Amino acid sequence: MLDLSVVIAGSAGEGVQTIGDAVARSVLRLGYPVFTTQEYESRIRGGYSSYRVRITEHPQNAPRSDADLLLALNERAAIRYRPLLREGGILLTEEGKVGGAGAVGVVSIPFVRTASERFGTALYANSVAAGALLAALGAKTDGLEALLRETFERKGDAVVLANVEAARTGYALAQKGLGTTSLVPLPERKDTYTLISANEAIPLAAAYAGCRFIAAYPMSPSTEIITTLSREDGLGVFAEQAEDEISAVNMAIGASYAGARAMTATSGGGFCLMVEAVSLAGMTETPLVIVLGQRPGPATGLPTRTEQGDLLFAIHAGHGEFPKLVLAPADPQDAFVKTVRAFSLADRYQIPVLVLTDQFLADSRFSLEAFHLPGREPGSFLADPSQISRYRRYELTADGISPRLYPGQSEHLVCLDSDEHTEEGHITEDLQGVRRVMVEKRLTKLRNLKKEVALPEEAHVKDSDTLIAGWGSTRGAILEAVEALRASGERIGMVHFTEVWPLPVYRFPQGTTLLVAEGNATGQFARLLRAEYGVVPARTVGRYDGLPLTAQDIEGGVHAA
Amino acid sequence: MQPEIYQDDVENQWCPGCSNFGILAAMKKALATLGLAPHEVCLVSGIGQAAKLPHYLRANVFNGLHGRAIPAATGIKVANPHLTVIVTTGDGDCYGEGGNHLLHALRRNPDITLVVHNNEVYALTKGQGSPTTPIGERTRLQFGGVEIEPIAILATAIVQGCGFVARGYAGEIDHLSDLIVRAARHRGLSLVDVVQPCLTWGSRPLSWYRERVVKLGTDHDPHDHAAALELATQSRGTIPIGVLYEAPPGRIFAERYREKTGGRPLAVLELLDESDIALRLARFSS
Numbered sequence: 001m002l003d004l005s006v007v008i009a010g011s012a013g014e015g016v017q018t019i020g021d022a023v024a025r026s027v028l029r030l031g032y033p034v035f036t037t038q039e040y041e042s043r044i045r046g047g048y049s050s051y052r053v054r055i056t057e058h059p060q061n062a063p064r065s066d067a068d069l070l071l072a073l074n075e076r077a078a079i080r081y082r083p084l085l086r087e088g089g090i091l092l093t094e095e096g097k098v099g100g101a102g103a104v105g106v107v108s109i110p111f112v113r114t115a116s117e118r119f120g121t122a123l124y125a126n127s128v129a130a131g132a133l134l135a136a137l138g139a140k141t142d143g144l145e146a147l148l149r150e151t152f153e154r155k156g157d158a159v160v161l162a163n164v165e166a167a168r169t170g171y172a173l174a175q176k177g178l179g180t181t182s183l184v185p186l187p188e189r190k191d192t193y194t195l196i197s198a199n200e201a202i203p204l205a206a207a208y209a210g211c212r213f214i215a216a217y218p219m220s221p222s223t224e225i226i227t228t229l230s231r232e233d234g235l236g237v238f239a240e241q242a243e244d245e246i247s248a249v250n251m252a253i254g255a256s257y258a259g260a261r262a263m264t265a266t267s268g269g270g271f272c273l274m275v276e277a278v279s280l281a282g283m284t285e286t287p288l289v290i291v292l293g294q295r296p297g298p299a300t301g302l303p304t305r306t307e308q309g310d311l312l313f314a315i316h317a318g319h320g321e322f323p324k325l326v327l328a329p330a331d332p333q334d335a336f337v338k339t340v341r342a343f344s345l346a347d348r349y350q351i352p353v354l355v356l357t358d359q360f361l362a363d364s365r366f367s368l369e370a371f372h373l374p375g376r377e378p379g380s381f382l383a384d385p386s387q388i389s390r391y392r393r394y395e396l397t398a399d400g401i402s403p404r405l406y407p408g409q410s411e412h413l414v415c416l417d418s419d420e421h422t423e424e425g426h427i428t429e430d431l432q433g434v435r436r437v438m439v440e441k442r443l444t445k446l447r448n449l450k451k452e453v454a455l456p457e458e459a460h461v462k463d464s465d466t467l468i469a470g471w472g473s474t475r476g477a478i479l480e481a482v483e484a485l486r487a488s489g490e491r492i493g494m495v496h497f498t499e500v501w502p503l504p505v506y507r508f509p510q511g512t513t514l515l516v517a518e519g520n521a522t523g524q525f526a527r528l529l530r531a532e533y534g535v536v537p538a539r540t541v542g543r544y545d546g547l548p549l550t551a552q553d554i555e556g557g558v559h560a561a
Numbered sequence: 562m563q564p565e566i567y568q569d570d571v572e573n574q575w576c577p578g579c580s581n582f583g584i585l586a587a588m589k590k591a592l593a594t595l596g597l598a599p600h601e602v603c604l605v606s607g608i609g610q611a612a613k614l615p616h617y618l619r620a621n622v623f624n625g626l627h628g629r630a631i632p633a634a635t636g637i638k639v640a641n642p643h644l645t646v647i648v649t650t651g652d653g654d655c656y657g658e659g660g661n662h663l664l665h666a667l668r669r670n671p672d673i674t675l676v677v678h679n680n681e682v683y684a685l686t687k688g689q690g691s692p693t694t695p696i697g698e699r700t701r702l703q704f705g706g707v708e709i710e711p712i713a714i715l716a717t718a719i720v721q722g723c724g725f726v727a728r729g730y731a732g733e734i735d736h737l738s739d740l741i742v743r744a745a746r747h748r749g750l751s752l753v754d755v756v757q758p759c760l761t762w763g764s765r766p767l768s769w770y771r772e773r774v775v776k777l778g779t780d781h782d783p784h785d786h787a788a789a790l791e792l793a794t795q796s797r798g799t800i801p802i803g804v805l806y807e808a809p810p811g812r813i814f815a816e817r818y819r820e821k822t823g824g825r826p827l828a829v830l831e832l833l834d835e836s837d838i839a840l841r842l843a844r845f846s847s
Contacts, residue, residue, distance in 0.1 A: 028847040196845040208838045212827040213640060215632075232841070236833060238639055238818045243665040247632040250625065254605070254636025257623055258644070259828030262636065280626050371842050373835065380828060406828055407621035407637070408644045411600045415615075415622035418608070426571045426616050427624070 002032075002184060004055040005064045006133065009081040010073030013045040015126040019071070020051025022130040022147055024195065024365065029143030031189025033059040033367030035476075037360065039547060042220070042303040048080055055137075055186070059193065061331060061366040062476030063548045068183055069136050071129060073111070090136050090181060092129075092174065107136070107177035114169060124166035131170030136178060138185030141171050193367040198335035198357050200365075202291060203228035205339035206263055207235040209376060211289070213262035215240045215251040217270055220303050221359040222293035225265040245270035249277040249290070256286050257416055259382065259406030261343050265291035268310050269300065275317045278352050282322030282442070284416045285394070285402065287346035287353075289339070294358040296546050305546030306359035308472060308519035312528065314354050315501035321439065323349065323446035325453075326501035328356040328472035332366050334498060337374045345452070347381040349445050350404060356500070358519065360548040361473035385410030392423040396437065400444030446502060453504040460486065460493035466513045468554065469537070471497040471525050478517050480551035485558060492558070500525075503532045515558065517541040519549045562596050564589035567618040574613060580731035580757045581610060584678055587734045588649070589618055591741035595645070603644040605634040607659060610685050611651035611678035611757075628658025635671045639815045641826040645745055646673040653683045656692040656712050663714075666750055667721035671814040674744045674751045678731070680759040681711075688762040698764060715793035715805060718752050719786070724808040725751035726789065728801065730774045731758065732767070736802065748810035756800055770800070777803030784808070 006023065010016045017038065024034045032055050040049035054064050066086050072078035072093045082104070085091060090105045094112060109132050115124040127148060134141050148163040203225050206214070214237055216226040230239035238255075242248035245266055252262040266274065271292050281288040292314055296307035315326050325345055329335035335357060342353040383403035385391070391412035395402045402423075407414040415425030420435050422428045428435075457475070459482060461467065470478045475496050485492045495508070508514065508529075514537045516526040523540035530536060541557030543549045567589045575581050592602060604615035608627035615622040621644070625633045630648045638646045648655075655663055655677050663675075681698075683689040688701030692712040699706050718726045725747040729737035737755060744751035758770050781788060781803070789806035822830060 025847075031847075192847045194842070194846045196842075200845065204838055204841055207833055208835075210832050212830065213636065215636070234833075234837065236821075236830065238815060238827075240639075240815075242632070243661055246629065247662050247665070250629040250632035251636035251639075253625070254623065254633035255640040255827070256636075257633070258603075258637040258640030259826055260636075260640035262640070276626055277629070284625070371845070373839055373842070376832070376835075382828065406641065406826070407603045407623075408600060408641045408826065409828070411598070413600055413619060413621050415624075417616075417622065417624040418626055419624065425622060427574070427613065 002055065002057040003060065004069065004137070004183060005067045006053040006055065006069045006137070007050055007067040007081060007084060008071045008073070009048065009050040009077040011046050011077065012040060012043055012049050014073045016049050016051050016073065018126050019130050019133070020053060022144060023133050024053045025147050026130070026134060026143040027053065027055055027137070027139065027186065028193055028195050028367065029146065030139055030186055031191040032056070032186060033193045034195065035061045035063070035367060036365040037063050037548065038363050040304050048077060050081060059367045059369060060480065062480045063360070063364070063550050065547070065550050065552060069133065071133055073129070090178070090183065092132055092136060105178070105181040107174060107181070109170065109173050109177060111170065114173065115166060118169060119162050119166060124162055127163045127166035128170035131167035132174035135171045135174035136183065138182055140188065141167055193369060194371040195365045195367055196332045196371065197363055197365045198329065198332045199224040199362040200228070201332040201336040202339050202355070203232070205336040206343070207237055209340040209343035210261045210380070211237055211263050211343060212260040213238050213252060213255040214264060215242045215248040216265050217242050217245045217248050219267045219270045221295060221362040222265040222267055222291055224362070225291055245273040246277065249274040253277060253281055253286050253288055256288055257284070257406065259409065261287070261347070263289040263291065265293065267293050267295050268297050268313070271310070271317070276319070278324065279318035279320055279322065280418050281352040282318055282324060283320065283418055285350040285442070286416065287350055289342045289346050289353050289355065291355045291357060293362045294356065296544070302546045304359065306519065306548050307544060307546065308358055308474070309524070309544070311356070311471070311500065311520070311524040314356055315528070322442050323351050323449055324501065325349070325351060325353040325449060326356055327353065328498055328500045329361070330472060330475035330496065330498050331361070333368055333371060335361065338498065340374055340376060344377045349449055350401060351445065351449070356472060358473050382406065382409070385412050388412060393425040394421060394423045394438070394441070396423060396441060399448055400441045450502040450505065453502055454499045455504050455506055456495045456497045458493065458495055461495065461509055464491045464493035464512060466490070466492045466515065466558070467495050467509065468492065468515045468517050468558070469495045469497070469525070469529060470517045471500050474517055474519060474549050477549050477551045477554060481554035481558070484551060484555060500528070503528070506533070508533060508535045513538050515539050515541060517549060517554050517557065519543050562593040564593045567592055567599060567620065569617065569619045571616045573617055575610060576761050578760055580760070581614065581678060583731040583734050584676070584737065584755055584757065585614055585617055587737035587741060588614065588676070590734065590738040591745065594738065594742045595745055597645055601643070601645055603637055603646045605630045605637060605646060605648045607650055607654040609651040609654045611649055612654055614649040628654055629662065630654065631659055631662040631666045631675070634673045635666065635669065635814065638671050638673050639818070640828070642819055642824050643826060647745065648673060648675045650675065650677050652677060652679045652681060652691045652693045656714050660692065664721070667718060667723050669814040670724070670749045670811065672749055674741070674753070676741060676753045677755060678757045679754050680757040680763065682759050682762045684759055684762055713794060715752070715754055716790055719790050719793055719806045723752055723806070724749045724810060725804070726793070726806040727753045727804045729753055729755045730770070730800070730802045731755055732770065733774070733802065736776060740804065743804065747807070749813050756802070773800045775799045775801050777801050
């Protein structure tokens with residue numbers, strides 16, 4: 001079964017991403033699904049970064065940590081990433097100074113020198129390198145050439161031609177250097193895929209859901225969301241870079257109160273600053289969507305890496321007791337669906353909703369056989385003012401949801417208060433008459449919400465004696481591990497959650513051993529399952545070095561017993 | 562319109578005789594003069610005694626978090642440009658907890674009005690120093706006297722390009738009402754800092770204020786930037802009240818977006834066409 005891992009490694013600013021994107025899209029155009037991940041340091045130039053492209057027969061949207069083909073753009077990167085190469089792997093490097101071929105075929109390709117000598121500038125080195133990679137993959141350069149034409153069209157024919165020529169030169173050089181060494185060839189196929197990341201899907205989903213307002217403060221890995229909403233013409237979303245996250249979230253709440261679907265996006269540190277406002281949205285029953293892209297903490301942590309370390313923080317965020325929904329999409333398609341759902345449920349229940357992603361999910365591109373546009377709930381869930389004689393923003397109702405109007409919609413006055421308030425929305429200290437009733441009103445919404453939350457996805461649950469539970473972005477890795485373990489005869493299955501607060505009413509199968517796989521050190525989801533379902537996981541398989549959990553990690557963890 | 566239409570029946574929690582009542586009366590009178598029906602007005606506040614004002618008159622109310630009234634008001638005005646948005650806030654709320662938002666509101670120039678009840682003390686938390694407490698003043702927390710400089714907020718606002726900067730006095734209701742009317746009519750951010758003697762925690766009697774408050778006359782040209790700045794920075798011989806600085810309106814926050822949406826409330830805009838999103842998603846397909 002085809003399963004190739006290509007790693008492009010170098011320093012920030014050397015073109016790792018440009019080459020990676022080009023190779024990934026070229027292979028996609030050959031008809032193969034690819035899965036790409038990026039890891040990079042929090043710096044603009046230098047250091048180490050890598051772009052990984054996994055090429056498989058069928059979509060396999062999970063990371064692999066080893067490599068079959070490594071392109072090192074400089075000697076330090078060659079030394080650092082070479083241990084990833086599997087036996088029989090190929091290393092393509094600038095000058096081939098990394099001695100000792102051994103089990104690895106080392107091919108020296110002077111990308112930069114070739115570009116400089118042939119085209120008068122090192123700028124074309126990236127195209128030389130991309131061409132060389134395609135040669136090593138036994139693939140034709142048609143897709144790459146078409147891509148280069150599209151990319152450089154705006155810069156004129158001369159630049160397009162030089163890039164195409166550079167790619168062909170790299171291809172020829174690599175073919176010559178490789179000789180008989182080769183990987184599985186990639187003949188052209190007819191299959192088509194959508195290659196997309198969660199950070200690419202979420203802004204489009206927000207606009208599709210009717211979001212009109214985003215305010216955010218730049219923070220990895222979520223900056224791309226407001227960037228896309230600001231850049232893309234015609235989405236109709238007002239985007240403002242706030243002076244800080246506190247301002248961002250309060251602007252969004254203000255806009256939402258005034259009738260606009262509104263959101264913000266941040267990471268852990270920024271979300272810390274927003275937490276008081278999450279409580280405000282809960283108290284004032286104002287719809288709000290926050291995308292929380294997790295990265296490793298505490299504090300600044302590892303700004304450009306990944307972790308699932310904010311789960312318990314997210315579900316507990318905000319002082320006081322109030323309903324809140326936390327969604328944790330599994331992949332970019334799911335991120336789109338959950339974002340639309342987040343706006344819908346935020347409006348319907350008048351609550352804050354968190355969409356919990358992480359750097360791995362945010363930046364990785366997944367191949368999908370087809371991207372489904374989910375349905376949208378019609379209407380805005382705003383009340384009809386003409387049907388109301390005496391309006392009370394917090395009118396007591398059976399389901400705890402009061403009719404929502406926005407200020408200026410009609411002559412009805414819309415009064416919202418962060419203090420405990422009367423049905424009219426005015427400050428009160430009536431403890432017995434109002435406070436208790438209002439607490440119960442808000443918590444009634446939480447009880448109803450619980451009935452609406454999606455059940456976990458089950459795989460092979462019926463014939464398993466061991467189950468791996470997980471949540472959010474680790475679905476692909478867990479499924480891959482489960483399939484591999486089953487292939488070797490183990491009775492193992494998966495229970496995977498994408499809606500993690502409140503947890504759905506669900507009964508874990510009796511008599512099975514429960515393992516939890518999650519990208520953190522303390523087993524946060526395991527603790528949550530214990531608290532909410534009373535199940536006692538035998539063990540947690542975690543990863544907390546800043547890199548995504550892989551199937552190999554999980555398989556190793558299962559066998560560690 | 563008559564100020565009485567803004568009368569509501571919420572129990573007032575201010576101290577009896579508080580000078581906030583003067584500001585409340587001025588606010589009602591100003592709204593009546595502006596000819597605004599209650600539903601056309603949105604009063605936005607944070608936390609503090611001043612921030613309770615929106616509860617005491619009939620209008621739309623957003624009483625949010627301490628210090629965060631300005632971002633909320635900014636979002637409200639973008640989402641429904643038809644509303645007249647007035648922030649009622651105090652020196653602690655606006656210049657302390659929310660100081661950063663004020664600085665950036667000065668840059669953003671949202672079309673909202675700030676009315677700051679400036680009593681130079683944290684009253685609701687019982688008598689601590691505020692960002693405007695004069696140096697040396699003894700408080701319930703700064704027992705040896707405040708050691709740090711008060712913030713020169715009116716000067717800051719003028720320097721940072723605020724197009725309408727005024728100072729009012731809670732004891733001059735008609736004058737204050739007129740300032741609020743002019744501030745609300747100004748297109749862009751307007752700031753009215755209101756000298757508000759605190760009867761409970763303040764160290765000076767009302768007579769102290771009466772002797773010093775001086776209405777600016779025709780000899781002050783509010784379009785004279787240098788003169789305005791001098792007035793805003795002058796030390797306390799007198800307390801000049803009136804419009805210190807006024808500039809012709811410039812571009813306001815979200816103006817480009819507002820032109821695209823025709824100034825309509827965002828809630829009434831049509832959903833994006835499904836085919837539009839489908840087309841954008843198609844770009845990701847091989």
